[in-house]
Amino acid sequence: MLLEIRDLSVAYGKAVALENISLNIGEAEFVAVLGPNGAGKSTLLKAISRAQPSIGTLELRGESLQDLPAHAVVGKGICHCPEGRRLFPELTVLKNLMLGAYLQRDKAEIAAELTEVYQLFPILRERGAQVVSTLSGGQQQMVAIGRALMGRPSLLLLDEPSVGIAHRLKMEIFGAIKRIQERGTAILMAEQDAQSALRIADRVYVLEHGRVGREGTSAELAADDYIRQAYLGVA
Numbered sequence: 001m002l003l004e005i006r007d008l009s010v011a012y013g014k015a016v017a018l019e020n021i022s023l024n025i026g027e028a029e030f031v032a033v034l035g036p037n038g039a040g041k042s043t044l045l046k047a048i049s050r051a052q053p054s055i056g057t058l059e060l061r062g063e064s065l066q067d068l069p070a071h072a073v074v075g076k077g078i079c080h081c082p083e084g085r086r087l088f089p090e091l092t093v094l095k096n097l098m099l100g101a102y103l104q105r106d107k108a109e110i111a112a113e114l115t116e117v118y119q120l121f122p123i124l125r126e127r128g129a130q131v132v133s134t135l136s137g138g139q140q141q142m143v144a145i146g147r148a149l150m151g152r153p154s155l156l157l158l159d160e161p162s163v164g165i166a167h168r169l170k171m172e173i174f175g176a177i178k179r180i181q182e183r184g185t186a187i188l189m190a191e192q193d194a195q196s197a198l199r200i201a202d203r204v205y206v207l208e209h210g211r212v213g214r215e216g217t218s219a220e221l222a223a224d225d226y227i228r229q230a231y232l233g234v235a
Contacts, residue, residue, distance in 0.1 A: 001061075002027045002186050003048070003155060008056035010043050017043040018054070019210045025155065025188055030181045032197040032218075033190045034231060035207035041190035042083055044207070045157045048188070049073055049080035060155070075103050079153035083160045083190075085144040089133035093124055096132055096143050100150030109152065116183075117146040120176045138169030145173070149180065156180065158189040162196065174200055194231035198222045206231075 003025040010018040018040045025031050033041050046052035050070045058065045060076055068076070079100070087096050097117060101110045118125040121142040127135065132143055141161055148156055158177065162170045170193075178200045181187050191197040198204060198218045206214040206227070214221060221227045 001025075002029070003188070004057065004059045004062075005048070006057040008044075008047060008054055008058060010040075010047050010052055010054045017210055018047065020056070021207075021210075021212060023205050023212065023215070025186050027154075028181060028184045028186050030178070030187045030200065030202045031189070032201035032204045033188065033207055034192070034194050034197060034204060035190075035213075037192075039207040040210045041207055042159050045080060045082075045159050045188065045190055049078055049157060051080070071103070074151055077152070077154035078157065079148040079151040079155075080157040081144050081148040081159065081161065083163070085140050087132050087140060087143055087147070090131060092129055092131055093135070093143055094128040097124070097146050097150055100147035103151065110150070113150050113152055117149055120149075120179060121146060136166075136169070138165040138173065141165055141169075141173055142176075145176070145180075149185075153185060155186045155188065158187060158191075160190060160192060162191065162193050170196070194227070198232075 001024050005024065006022045008018060008021040021044065033044060035041050043052060047054040048058065050065060050068055050073045060078065065073055097114065104110050123139060124142055124146060132140060145161065161173055174196050177187065189197065198221060201218050203217055204215065204221045205212050214224065214227065
């Protein structure tokens with residue numbers, strides 16, 4: 001198992017954001033986390049990347065991550081593409097991408113990863129010298145994902161990659177995310193677009209009020225009457 005989470009809890013003061021969450025992700029598996037706003041999706045990803053303190057068991061290939069700082073988690077192969085992208089708006093596309101490789105030392109590997117990012121998102125090669133703030137929201141999301149990939153992750157955490165993006169670019173980004181998995185990178189994606197997530201993910205967890213409400217394969221949840229009504233708008 002790549003990532004194993006057992007009884008993970010997070011609180012902001014007296015407010016409990018996650019309560020006894022348990023889930024797992026296999027090598028090169030694509031897992032989606034669905035749920036409404038405030039369900040704890042972003043908190044879960046922050047806890048995994050150690051941007052948010054938590055209690056419980058959090059293991060990568062059997063090794064605990066709980067006591068590691070965030071930069072050490074990146075060094076272990078977990079890269080987090082956060083909600084809102086968090087880019088450096090006045091830097092160029094290329095400089096933003098290269099910041100994702102700050103722990104890498106092999107120049108040949110960095111160049112190879114940059115080539116792969118450009119293959120996934122060809123527009124970024126064209127816009128390499130352009131300041132990020134001048135890009136569209138969809139193109140900025142491509143930069144954010146590309147920056148995370150420059151860390152050569154074995155597990156990529158994606159937080160709401162489709163928010164605020166035009167439909168055409170959203171479909172392009174989801175297609176690229178699927179190709180990232182197909183090349184051997186495991187993905188944990190928090191997403192509100194349930195229809196798209198169920199189409200491309202292998203398995204799905206549904207978070208509601210800080211707990212896992214449902215879990216199963218994408219096919220199982222797509223056929224679940226509650227999921228169809230609550231998340232897909234199908235009576």
